[in-house]
Amino acid sequence: MKLVRIKAMAVKEALQIWRDPFSLLIALLMPLMQMLLLGYGVSLDIKHLPVCVYDRESSQNSQALLKNFQASAYFEIVQVAKGYGEITTSLDRGTCVLAIVVPPDFTERLADSGVTNVQAIVDATDTNTANIAMGYAQAVVGSYSTAAQIEATDAQGRPLQFIAPLDVESRVWFNEDLSSRNFIIPGIIALIMALVGAQLTSLTISREWERGTMELLVSTPVSPMEVMLGKLAPYFLIGQLDAAFCLVFGVFWFGVPFRGSIATLFLATSLFLVVVLGIGYFISVKIKSQVGAAQIGLLLTLLPTTLLSGYAFPIDQMPPPVQAVTYLVFARYYVTALKALFLKGSGIVELAPQLLAMAVYAAAIAFLAARAFRKNLD
Amino acid sequence: MSPDAAQQDAPITAENLVKRFGEFTAVDHVSFRIARGEIVGFLGPNGAGKSTTIRMLCGLLRPTEGRANVAGFDIIREPEKVREHIGYMSQKFSLYGDLTVSENLRFFGGLYRVARDVLPERMRFAVEMAGLAGREDALVASLAGGWKQRLALGCAILHRPPILFLDEPTSGVDPESRRRFWDLIHTLSDDGVTVLVSTHYMDEAEYCNRIALIDRGKLVALDSPGALKQRSLGGYLLLIECEPIGVAIAALPKAPGVREVAAFGNALHVLVEDADAAIKDLPPLLSGQGVKTTRIERIKPTIEDIFVRLVGGAKPESP
Numbered sequence: 001m002k003l004v005r006i007k008a009m010a011v012k013e014a015l016q017i018w019r020d021p022f023s024l025l026i027a028l029l030m031p032l033m034q035m036l037l038l039g040y041g042v043s044l045d046i047k048h049l050p051v052c053v054y055d056r057e058s059s060q061n062s063q064a065l066l067k068n069f070q071a072s073a074y075f076e077i078v079q080v081a082k083g084y085g086e087i088t089t090s091l092d093r094g095t096c097v098l099a100i101v102v103p104p105d106f107t108e109r110l111a112d113s114g115v116t117n118v119q120a121i122v123d124a125t126d127t128n129t130a131n132i133a134m135g136y137a138q139a140v141v142g143s144y145s146t147a148a149q150i151e152a153t154d155a156q157g158r159p160l161q162f163i164a165p166l167d168v169e170s171r172v173w174f175n176e177d178l179s180s181r182n183f184i185i186p187g188i189i190a191l192i193m194a195l196v197g198a199q200l201t202s203l204t205i206s207r208e209w210e211r212g213t214m215e216l217l218v219s220t221p222v223s224p225m226e227v228m229l230g231k232l233a234p235y236f237l238i239g240q241l242d243a244a245f246c247l248v249f250g251v252f253w254f255g256v257p258f259r260g261s262i263a264t265l266f267l268a269t270s271l272f273l274v275v276v277l278g279i280g281y282f283i284s285v286k287i288k289s290q291v292g293a294a295q296i297g298l299l300l301t302l303l304p305t306t307l308l309s310g311y312a313f314p315i316d317q318m319p320p321p322v323q324a325v326t327y328l329v330f331a332r333y334y335v336t337a338l339k340a341l342f343l344k345g346s347g348i349v350e351l352a353p354q355l356l357a358m359a360v361y362a363a364a365i366a367f368l369a370a371r372a373f374r375k376n377l378d
Numbered sequence: 379m380s381p382d383a384a385q386q387d388a389p390i391t392a393e394n395l396v397k398r399f400g401e402f403t404a405v406d407h408v409s410f411r412i413a414r415g416e417i418v419g420f421l422g423p424n425g426a427g428k429s430t431t432i433r434m435l436c437g438l439l440r441p442t443e444g445r446a447n448v449a450g451f452d453i454i455r456e457p458e459k460v461r462e463h464i465g466y467m468s469q470k471f472s473l474y475g476d477l478t479v480s481e482n483l484r485f486f487g488g489l490y491r492v493a494r495d496v497l498p499e500r501m502r503f504a505v506e507m508a509g510l511a512g513r514e515d516a517l518v519a520s521l522a523g524g525w526k527q528r529l530a531l532g533c534a535i536l537h538r539p540p541i542l543f544l545d546e547p548t549s550g551v552d553p554e555s556r557r558r559f560w561d562l563i564h565t566l567s568d569d570g571v572t573v574l575v576s577t578h579y580m581d582e583a584e585y586c587n588r589i590a591l592i593d594r595g596k597l598v599a600l601d602s603p604g605a606l607k608q609r610s611l612g613g614y615l616l617l618i619e620c621e622p623i624g625v626a627i628a629a630l631p632k633a634p635g636v637r638e639v640a641a642f643g644n645a646l647h648v649l650v651e652d653a654d655a656a657i658k659d660l661p662p663l664l665s666g667q668g669v670k671t672t673r674i675e676r677i678k679p680t681i682e683d684i685f686v687r688l689v690g691g692a693k694p695e696s697p
Contacts, residue, residue, distance in 0.1 A: 008488020012477065019476045212470045216533075219436050219466040220489040221458055375457070377438045 001229075005222050009230020013204065017234055026199050031192045031242045032249075038188050039181060039254050049074055049133055052096040054081040061110065062102040065118065065144050069100060074136045087121060097123045098133050110148065182257065185250040186338040187311025189243055190331050193269065194305040196239050197276025198283075202297030204231050205284035205373065215377065224373040232277045239273040240266070250342075259345025268341070268351070271358035272334040276301050278365035285372040305331035330361040389414055389449055389541050389572045390435065396443035397430050404430040406595035407444070412574060412588075414540075417567050418600075419586035420576035421685065427595040428576035429469055432545045435574070436466050449541055462490070465534030469545040469576075471526050473533060475519030479510050482518055482533060490537035497536075504532030507562060524555025531562060535571075542566065544575040548582065560585045583681040593689040607679045610688055613637050614653035618646045619673035620664060629667045633660060640686045645673075647683055 017023045051069060055062050069075045078096055081087050087099040101119035103109075109116040120137050124130035208214040217227070247265065250256040280297050287293040305311065308322070309331035315323055326332045333354040340346035340354075348355070390412040397405040405427040412418050420428040433439040435448055437457030446453045449463035473482045483501045492500055505511055508528035510521075518526065527547060534542060544563070548556040560582065567573055567587075575586070583589045584603055591598040591606075599606055620626050623646065630639045630648055635656055638649040650656040653676045661671040 002491060004491055005489055008485050011488075012474065012481070012485045015481055016474070016476055211475070212468075212472045213474055214472075215438065215468040215470070216466065216472040217489075218438055219461060219464075219468070220486065221461040221491075222489045223458070375437075376440060377433065378440055 001223060001225055005226045006230040006233070009222065009227060010233040013231050014234040016207075017200070017238070023200055023203075027196060027238045027242070030195060031245055034188055034192050034195070035185075035246060035249050035253075038191075039185055039250075047073060048076040049098060049129075049136075050078040050096040051075045052079040052081050052087055052090045052099040053077055054083070054087055054099065054101045056104040057102050057106045059107045061107045061148070065102065065106075065141070066100065068140050068144050069137075072136065072140055074133075075140070091121065091123050094123070097129065098137060100137070181254055182343060183339070184312055185246075185254055185256045186342040187309070187335050188250075189246045189269075189338055190272065190305055190309055190311055190335045191302070192242055192246060193239055193272055193334075194276050194301040194331060196242055197235065197273060198280045198297035198301035199294060200238070201232065201235050201277050201280030202284050202293040203290050204235075204281065206288055206290045206293045209288045210290055218375050218377060224375055225370055227373060228281060228370055232281060235277055235280075236270075236273055239277070240269060243269045256342060258342050260341030261347065264346075264348050264351060265338075265341050267348070268334060268337045268355060268358065271355065271362045272330070274362035275330050275358065275365050278362070278369040282365070282369045282372050285369070301331075304329040305335075308332065309335040311335045330358060333357045333361075387414075388412060390447070390574060392431075392435065392444070392446040394444035395431065395434060395441050395446055397427075397434060397439060398442045403595050405434070405441075408592075408595075408597045409444075410590060410597065410600055412572055414572055415567055415570045416588060417563060417573045417575065417586045418588045418590060419583050420574065420590050420592055421580070421583050421681065422576075422578070422592035422689075424578060426592045428592055429545050431592070432466075432543050432574065432576060435460075436464060436543055437461055462537075463539055463541060465537070465539040465542045467527075467530050467534050467542075467544045467547050469549070471530060473518050473526065473530055476517065478515050478517055479505065479508075479521075479529060480514040482529065483536060486533040487536050492537050500536050500538075504529070504536060508532045509558075523551050524558070527551050527555065527559060528562070531559070535566065540571060542571055542573045542575075544573065546576050546578065548577065548579065556582070580680065580682040580685065589681065591685060591688055598688050599684075603681060606681070606684050610684050611649065611679055612687075613649045613651055614656075615677050615679045615683060616648045616650055616653065616656055616660075617673065617675055617677045618648055618660070618671060619644065620646070620669050620671045622669065625667055626664055626669045629664065629669070630660070633663055635659075638687065640683075642682075647677075647686075649687065 017027065053066050053069070055066060066077070070077050075098070079086070079090055081090070081099070084101075087101070090096045091099060099121040101121070103117060103119070106116050106118070118141055120134065122130045122133055122137075205214075208217060222230075243265070247258060247262075251258050279300055283297050283300065284293050287296060307313065308315075308318075308326045308329040310326065311331070315326050315332065318326070337346075337351050337354040337358075340351060344350075388411040391410070393409050395405055395408045396403065408427070408431055410418075420431065422428050430439065434441050435446055435453060437453050437460045440454065448460045451459040451463070453460055474485070477485065480501060483504055484497070487497045487501065505514055508525055508531070510516075510525055510529060513521075518529065521529070531544070531547065534544075542563075548559055551559065556579075563573055563575065564585070577583065586603065588600060588602050589606060590600045599610060601609065618626070618630075623641065623644070626646060627639055627641060630636050630646070635651045636648060637651065640647050648656070648660075657674055657676070661674060664671050
């Protein structure tokens with residue numbers, strides 16, 4: 001293996017990337033677009049959920065309950081309905097996601113038995129949002145009922161049967177303001193790495209075949225290893241630059257905290273890049289058409305990274321068989337490491353399992369990729 | 379024989395090379411030896427097996443059977459060693475169109491590990507040879523065919539290889555550029571470079587020291603153009619212009635002393651045992667069939683005539 005050949009190969013490849021608008025677009029503009037699109041566009045937070053209320057009692061009590069909804073940051077009362085028909089229409093149109101109906105005997109039943117009901121109707125087309133909305137609604141009603149219970153007891157002058165409710169003081173760690181952006185931005189780095197790695201490298205060998213340059217390349221004394229290292233070096237650099245860009249942009253533009261060490265991030269990113277570049281290269285060697293290679297490249301890297309890495313869709317909410325599959329998705333380890341690095345500030349010791357898993361993948365893929373390219377035209 | 383001696387004596391030797399693609403035999407037991415500084419032309423129609431033979435010698439394809447030695451190295455066991463000692467120009471233009479002239483040269487200079495201190499001088503030589511001085515920064519895709527071809531040759535000789543394989547280097551290039559290209563090849567050969575070049579242009583065969591006629595995978599003949607003409611023809615060649623030509627083609631083979639008849643454009647090339655007798659006898663014979671002879675004379679055979687004589691039906695292109 002000769003350094004001069006690897007260098008010649010790398011320079012040539014870099015020049016070709018530089019002169020190919022499509023490659024440049026993916027390498028430089030795609031990270032920015034993804035950052036803006038996902039950073040602003042994807043929010044899993046529930047805030048100011050539009051609520052429609054239908055108060056069939058209009059008493060002091062019912063109004064107090066609804067005020068609690070209004071006061072909550074999670075809900076915003078956008079409509080006061082005068083019948084079920086209006087509620088149906090609003091839910092159909094999507095102008096509200098949740099409807100709260102207070103029954104006409106709300107206060108009466110509360111006074112009689114201390115137990116009363118409130119109806120909540122939720123638009124569950126988006127199950128995730130529906131679940132969270134129901135949870136918050138129950139919490140609002142729950143806190144109202146606790147307060148009402150205590151108040152009622154006092155007013156009737158009975159000995160205080162004070163049922164101390166379990167008071168959970170929750171304190172959120174790592175993502176203190178529970179912002180889904182903090183959760184998503186680190187994961188986007190994995191997405192961008194997968195995109196750059198798969199899309200760009202999957203073309204690198206097929207381009208030589210399609211343009212007829214492969215024949216001459218094979219006739220030179222360059223070894224398959226030199227070809228691979230030389231060709232992948234510029235993409236590795238692009239990947240690292242993109243990762244650095246994402247880090248800077250995420251921290252300074254979106255205000256996502258970064259608490260880990262840059263060196264560990266670099267190590268994790270390097271391992272991940274070896275895996276995606278290796279896969280892209282392997283595909284490129286095996287599939288001689290550019291279009292085919294690009295599509296399979298996406299299928300094998302971007303798709304699992306998007307769906308099964310836990311970058312946006314939490315793995316522990318997936319069905320157990322799917323969860324088992326995610327252990328095979330190498331991006332899972334990188335996403336876990338990224339989130340831990342950004343939010344927890346985990347070090348190399350805590351991240352050893354993830355780094356080790358990625359190292360195993362990197363070694364295996366590098367081995368396969370290095371053996372894939374054979375220097376003949378048979 | 380040591381590798382060095384082998385290289386001095388015959389830098390390229392092939393013994394019973396065979397290449398099969400499935401059922402199809404592209405190269406069928408081809409053997410030859412090429413001496414140092416020789417220019418050997420592979421001549422044959424498209425699909426005859428010229429490119430396949432060259433690719434095997436460059437280590438790009440593995441022979442199905444047989445063996446070959448290039449620059450003293452076995453092409454099967456030491457293909458990388460072979461590649462270090464050869465320059466190759468493929469049939470299809472295969473430099474990088476999105477790189478400039480000097481970027482292409484620097485790339486191949488790197489792959490062949492041309493020493494840093496001689497690379498600038500070699501690059502300058504290649505640029506001048508290609509006639510591209512002043513256009514070093516032009517993208518190769520923007521160059522016309524003749525320049526591309528000469529630049530490809532420039533890339534192939536950057537590392538001063540003792541052996542050059544040129545696979546139809548002049549196809550699709552204008553006649554003036556072709557002539558310049560052959561001048562370059564002769565200059566290289568004078569410096570001791572061994573050149574194996576394939577072509578389907580018959581006239582280019584005359585530029586070679588020896589010609590290998592290849593047809594349907596077989597080596598039909600290998601000799602100097604002059605010797606080939608003398609030996610292979612076995613008679614004298616007449617040119618006959620006559621009307622209607624179709625009747626003449628049917629009638630002539632039956633005439634006494636006529637060995638072979640072939641159409642060349644608007645005229646006929648006729649191989650006869652005795653030139654003078656034929657010139658006297660054939661016009662009356664033809665006019666008896668209603669054919670009017672406008673011209674009949676003895677001509678020097680061309681490689682094309684040899685090819686038709688040896689190979690028969692399948693005929694390479696005329697320029």
